[in-house]
Amino acid sequence: MTQIAFIGLGHMGYPMAKNLLNAGYHITGYDIVPAALEAFVKEGGVASKNIASTVQNADIVITMLPEGKHVKSAYEGSQGILSHVRPNTLIAECSTIDIETSSLIHREAEQKGIRLIDAPVSGGVAAAKAGSISFMVGGQKEDLDALRPYLEIMGKTIIYCGKAGLGQAAKICNNLVLGISMIGVCEAFNLAEKLGLDARIFYDVASQSSAQCWSITQYCPVPGLVPSSPANREYEAGFTSAMMLKDLKLAVNAAQETSSALPLGAEAMALYTLFCGNGGQSVDFSGIIRFLQGIKE
Numbered sequence: 001m002t003q004i005a006f007i008g009l010g011h012m013g014y015p016m017a018k019n020l021l022n023a024g025y026h027i028t029g030y031d032i033v034p035a036a037l038e039a040f041v042k043e044g045g046v047a048s049k050n051i052a053s054t055v056q057n058a059d060i061v062i063t064m065l066p067e068g069k070h071v072k073s074a075y076e077g078s079q080g081i082l083s084h085v086r087p088n089t090l091i092a093e094c095s096t097i098d099i100e101t102s103s104l105i106h107r108e109a110e111q112k113g114i115r116l117i118d119a120p121v122s123g124g125v126a127a128a129k130a131g132s133i134s135f136m137v138g139g140q141k142e143d144l145d146a147l148r149p150y151l152e153i154m155g156k157t158i159i160y161c162g163k164a165g166l167g168q169a170a171k172i173c174n175n176l177v178l179g180i181s182m183i184g185v186c187e188a189f190n191l192a193e194k195l196g197l198d199a200r201i202f203y204d205v206a207s208q209s210s211a212q213c214w215s216i217t218q219y220c221p222v223p224g225l226v227p228s229s230p231a232n233r234e235y236e237a238g239f240t241s242a243m244m245l246k247d248l249k250l251a252v253n254a255a256q257e258t259s260s261a262l263p264l265g266a267e268a269m270a271l272y273t274l275f276c277g278n279g280g281q282s283v284d285f286s287g288i289i290r291f292l293q294g295i296k297e
Contacts, residue, residue, distance in 0.1 A: 001025075001026055001226050002021060002025060002026075002059050002060060002067045003026060003028070003045065003057050003058050003059050003060070004025050004026065004027045004058060004059070004061075004062065005028050005029070005030075005048075005054045005055040005058035005061045005062070005073070006020070006027070006028070006029040006030075006045075006053070006054075006061075006062050006063075006064075007029070007030050007031075007054060007061065007063040007064070007074055007081070008031060008064040008065045008066075008070075008074075008095070009031040009033075009036040009039070009040050009064075010029075010031065010033070010036060010066070011125050011128075011237070012064050012094075012121065012124075012125060012128050013031070013064035014036060014039060014040065015022070015096075015125065015128040016062070016064060016094075016121075016128050016133070016154045017029055017040060017043075017045060017062075017096070018040075018043050018085055018129075019131045019153050019154050020150065020154065021043050021044045021045055021139055021224055022155055023153045025150075026046070026264070027046065028045070028047075028048050028057075028058070029045045029046070029048065029054065030047070030048045030049075030050065030051055030054040030162060032062035032191060034051050035274045036296075041228050042278050044145070047156070050079065051079060051080065051081060051084070052079050052080075052084045053081070054058060054087050055081050055084050055089075056084045056085070058085060058089060059089065059090065060089070060090045060091070060092070060147065061081060061085060061089060061090070061091045061092070062092045062094060062150075063075075063081070063091070063093050063095060064090070064094045064095055064111065065093060065095040065097075066095070066243075066246075067095075067097060067246060068095075068097035068098045068101035068102075069101075070095070070099075071093065071097050071101055071102075071105065072101055072104070072105070075105050075108070075109075076108070078214040082105075082108055082109060082112055082153065085114055086115035087112065087114060088112050088113060088114070088115060089115065089118075090115050090143060090146055090147050091109065091114060091115065091116040091117070092103060092116075092117055092119045092147050092150070092151065092153050093116060093117070093118050093119065094119050094120060094121055094135070095119045095120065095170050096121075096168070096172070096175070096243075096246075096247055096250070096268045097120075097163040097168060097250075098168070098253065099165045099168050099169060099172070099254065102118045102138075102164070102165050102167075102168045103164060103165045106118070106139065106164040106165065111271055115140065115143040115146070115297070116139060116143070116164075117138065117139035117140070117143050117144055117147060117164075117166050117167070118137070118138045118139060118164065118165060118166075118167040118221075119135045119136065119137045119138075119147075119151065119167055120135075120136055120142075120167055120168055120170075120171035121133040121134060121135055121136075121155065121171075122134045122136070122171065122174055122175075123155075124219075124235075124238035125135075125238040125239070125241045126228055126238050127155075128154070128162075131153065131154055131155065131156070132155060133154060133155040133156070133157075134155055134156070134157035134158075134159065134275050135151050135154075135155050135157065135158045135159065135167075136159055136161050136167040136168075136170040136171050137158065137159065137167045138161050138163060138165050138166035138168060138169070138170075139163070139164050139167070139213050140164075140262060141160060143260050144158070144160055152239060169254075171247075172247065172250045172251050172254055173251070175244070175248070175251070176247075176248065176251040176262075176265050176268075177193050178214070178215065178244075179244050179247065179248050179251075179265070179269075179285070180264050180265065180268045180270065181213050181214070181289065182219075182221065182244075182285060182286055183218055183268055183271060183288065183292075184215075185206075185211075185213070185215040186221050186286075186288055186289035186292050187222060187292060188202070188206065188211065189190045189202065189221065189222050189289065190289065190292055190293055194283045195223070196255075196269055199203075199222045200225060201222075203216065203220060203222070205226045215229045215286070218237075219286055220286075221286040221287070221288075222228050222289070223290040229282035229286065230286055230287070231284075231286060231287075235283045235284040235286060235287035235290070236284060237282060237283060237284040238284055239280075239284060239285055240281065240282055240283065240284065240285065241275050241276050241280045241281055241283050241284070241285045241287065241288065242276055242281040243285070244272055244285035245269065245272040245273060245275075245281075246274060248268055248269040249266060249269060250268050251269075252265055252266055271288065271291075272285070272288065274288075274291070275288050275291045278291065278296060278297065279296065279297035280297045283297055
């Protein structure tokens with residue numbers, strides 16, 4: 001039986017691992033948060049005490065961690081993943097991190113004969129629970145093909161972006177658009193309200209005209225318009241503002257490294273910095289509509 005190791009059982013990793021468990025796979029998991037491991041065990045997973053023991057017998061390793069520094073720590077060193085997996089092990093690194101760290105991990109894995117793809121995801125917690133997230137993949141095509149049956153259990157869309165690191169590039173650019181568009185949608189709904197236009201009517205217009213976008217039709221920041229929106233649950237996070245800020249910083253840093261103009265991205269980063277600094281860091285990123293309305297968290 002295929003042995004799967006899953007590192008990082010947080011808001012996204014836990015439902016992803018749960019879908020694999022529900023499909024009948026044996027999974028050993030690790031997370032630094034005891035409650036996350038307890039929830040994983042209740043679903044039928046096997047908890048491990050550290051990274052080394054989690055991955056040592058694995059055929060496949062999946063990692064879902066918050067930032068590049070966490071990925072680097074998990075992969076490198078005498079107790080890291082790359083020191084304890086066997087050659088030819090398949091790894092899907094699904095965190096959203098900087099391209100520099102992603103490229104470094106790719107190089108170190110290749111030197112040890114380990115097959116790694118960068119496969120960041122999009123869709124948020126609701127999609128992770130539903131098994132409908134999207135994967136953006138960088139690395140060797142044959143490694144993606146070998147991992148595809150497992151990715152298909154966790155997601156519905158798998159897009160091969162090219163060489164190592166280009167999955168991360170796609171994710172950074174995607175979330176750059178998302179961060180900017182959400183602010184624009186929030187501003188438009190706020191203005192519509194001030195002008196006396198009913199939110200439902202504006203939604204009906206915008207969702208079927210040139211303003212149509214994911215931030216309106218799937219994640220509308222106004223309560224009562226889209227059933228799946230966190231706005232209906234007091235902006236309980238499917239994707240926190242702190243995580244959006246992290247991704248916008250990745251985009252701005254990448255723009256500086258490539259001499260790319262990013263005026264709207266820089267402004268979006270500045271607004272999310274203010275929002276997070278005023279208590280919004282754990283709120284869903286769509287909750288920035290309240291910050292723009294002058295409401296404090």
